[in-house]
Amino acid sequence: MKKLVRVPQAEPASDGRPGVRGRPGLAALPPLSIYIHVPWCVHKCPYCDFNSHERNGDIPEQAYLQALQADLEQALPDVWGRQVSTVFFGGGTPSLLSADAVDQIISLLRATLSLPPDAEITLEANPGTAEAARFQGYAKAGVNRISLGIQSFDDDKLKRLGRIHDAAQAKAAIEMAQRAVDRVNLDLMFALPQQTLTQCEQDVREALAFETGHLSLYHLTLEPNTVFAKYPPRLPDDEQSAVMQDRVAALAEAAGFERYEVSAYARPGQVCQHNMNYWQFGDYLGIGPGAHSKISFQNRIIRQARARMPDAWMRLAQERQGKHIVEQRELNHGDLGFEFMLNALRLKQGVEGGLFIERTGLSLMAILPAMRRAVDRGLLQPGLDRVQATSQGWRFLNDLQMEFLP
Template identity: 50%
Template sequence: MTHDRSASPLIFGGAAQSPRAALPVLPPLALYIHIPWCVRKCPYCDFNSHTASPVLPEEEYVDALLADLDQDLHAVYGRELSSIFFGGGTPSLFSAAALGRLLEGVEQRIPFAHDIEITLEANPGTFEQEKFVAYRALGINRLSIGIQSFQQAKLEALGRIHNGDEAVRAAGMARQAGFDNFNLDLMHGLPDQSLEDALSDLRQAIALKPTHLSWYQLTLEPNTVFWNQPPTLPEDDTLWDIQEAGQALLAEHGYAQYEVSAYAQPGRPARHNLNYWSFGDFIGIGAGAHGKLSHPDGRIVRTWKTRLPKDYLNPAKSFQAGEKALTNDEMPFEFLMNALRLTEGVESRLYPERTGLPLDTLAEARREAEQSGLLQVEPSRLAATERGQLFLNDLLQKFLT
């Protein structure tokens, strides 16, 4: 999912598309590129990642990514790319030469905005100074570094390949390589974690002065080792104490919470993820990648690509595994499950602009959500209250039809 991890897109089944008004303007366009290989699969991870062989098929995979992109170009409609996100897996396993050829091929097909944000996910165990200097020279201008914890026992429990010292060095190496904009991914609610353990991790992360922190609670996801062999996680009271104390610590150090699990220094929110959460468009290429594309006639289509790398690289198989056009009935939930993750929500006008539906289609559910104290009573914005953010699933249920 995410883009930073908290930002993974969701797919829903459903009926055929209903007619709706043409969109007055197409939303911003982003590109998500999935690199599906890792040194080792972590026991909590439900992303589409696979243990890498000693030699990665870089050339073949770049060729496939560009061919995949060619098949989605019909939905670009003259737009430029506002952001690119290399997610995984561990994209930093790929060489700068391979990523350079890929970026060159992408720009030949779709123009880049002059201030495009290009993010690469990286893990501390893959950091080599020369490689990251080369990444920066390619125009990659933001890193998302998967730390998760600085404490050895916690890292071992999570199956991570790095240690705490390597995590600290990775941030320093990123800055030395020219990255003045980087995110640290950090988890809390880890096996046997105390409040002080969690705050110690957070203090260490803050000391490294990232521009952005993705700080989110470990959850046990189906089809993972942790789901089948669950570790001992902190009690609910401890989890609540960690959340409250951690948010206060982040605010004290100038990291504003702008999304459920995203905190940024002023002017440094992740533009790529903001595009997801404001119901922007994104092409998804690579094994298992998801996309969401709007068309001028009002159709909004979610797509997903062939999941297994061996199938994605097989010329006899299609890149696209499926697509689904969203119906009018699904649109309120689809829009709001993203927008209401933002602490300030979105301007109300964005709903008709991005969905092609009039704002009054939300009226009844909106009133009920406001009366329940879950949605702010603010005509010009769609935003959850503090209580609504705590009970976001309950709030979203009101917009299901």
């Protein structure tokens, strides 16, 4: 593990503005989000490549809370005085935490950071751990948005995915969440093992019947270092998957949802603000094992990563010597252009060209050659006022994004 290396304060650029190696500083810092990683789960799903760890018995809740406080307190100098726009509890399975633990975490955030009373606070929950009293407790603690990992309403498909809940538990969890908070997201997957188009459509129709405000509809992919990568199931082919994706989008949009990002659909006023901040290249402080951060200063932008293993992270964070941060690097010009476009191009409407300048401190000239190539290929809309994929570019998003790889 690397020691935390502090990036030295930059010398003023030749024009008097703060900068690193001549790069102009940011005129204003972007919005800041907080991500809290809860690493434990009851069962590791065969498709999951997230930093999640099966836990037999109770999770070490008090040790986790103490380490989380130590992690946050050591991060405060990097974000001091900045207002927090959103909070997201991800995992793993955050709903393994007690309502009291979530209350303590949110209270800690309010005590140490500028967190507005109406800030969006999302908690991911597994239907297999859903309890009405716990959801109500989360809401009382300050959670105002619950994201449920449903994945499917088909019991056979849930078994193939290694989920610990069944369709009946999924439906009950949705109703519990809706009684607890006003904003509920359902995660659903398609192109599942041996799934037909009819089964895919039925899953989406069942999700729509609950009339939640947000849907996340993902294509199942075989990620490296997962059980599915080692033992691939029989999945729909590319042509079948493309038909499913088009049908999923059509059903959601016909029900009043706007597809505003590749996998995200929202009713009016229900867009996930936390994820929008990611896609618009905002800042986020990630605390917890394996959490990543992107933090802007006037003269530089850095990325950090915490120790992945829960026990190691808890021990190192509480030593308060910065060793729980195992990676820290400053983004260079090429990194900035690519990472901005990697995120912004996921949005259906793209972003204003001025946002690139505002969030990176660079001129659009830095990515103009790549933009011209993408326009020539029919993947990017022409012009500098708005950076937006064409319908073809959105369908072949990886190809478009790779144009900006330094």
